[in-house]
Amino acid sequence: MSLGILRRYPILCSTQLISSPHRCYSSSTKANTTDDYGIPLRPTWSVTELLSSYPTPKLSNATLDRLYELSALLPPKETKEYDSVKENLEEMIRLVEAVRLVDTSGVIPAGRGEKEDADRVLSEVAEGGERGQELLKHATNTKDGFYLVDAERKR
Incomplete structure (x- = not known):
């Protein structure tokens, strides 16, 4: 294989x-x-x-030609290159099917960096650190919940 x-x-x-x-x-x-x-x-x-x-899926030549058509590419003639592309796609399909069989019940997705930063966020809240919209009260210029920055350039 x-x-x-x-x-x-x-x-x-x-x-x-x-x-x-x-x-x-x-x-x-x-x-x-x-x-x-x-x-x-x-x-x-x-x-x-x-x-x-896992069982090896079989990809028909018509399906492979259709994939080439959908991607706006010309399929290679039925040669070694065509067979190689077909074999590689079958192996990728096998991998995807194996991943789909994984039992993910009970798994709770977390945002990127959410778990890594959880201890830092908890310590900031415990220390009384202000976050997010709470920081706006320290700004001199705000409008509609945003910081207002005066710039010399005009648009």
Whole structure:
């Protein structure tokens, strides 16, 4: 099995950079050795190994031609390049389907940086720090809830 998307970009496997996802795993029957901090010296699983347990979707030539048409591109003739594009798309579809099967019940999405800044925001509120609209009371010029800045340039 080949993952075209993984083949194009080298991935970090343990402490060395490698370009083949097939070499980036150790079988579960081997003993996993760790460093002084308990970090495994070799990877303990791989995306390739995980995805191999899912069925490979089949993409028809008509569907691939339709995708090219929708993207306003000319499809390559049915050659090795065409087969390669088709194989890569099938692998991407396999990855998407595997992600869709993940049980996300009970997962609460958080905004970007929301969890990381939660302790800082709580400490500011505990210290009586003013935030947001409360800061407007210190401004000399405001209009409709916004700071008003006098500029010399006219529009």
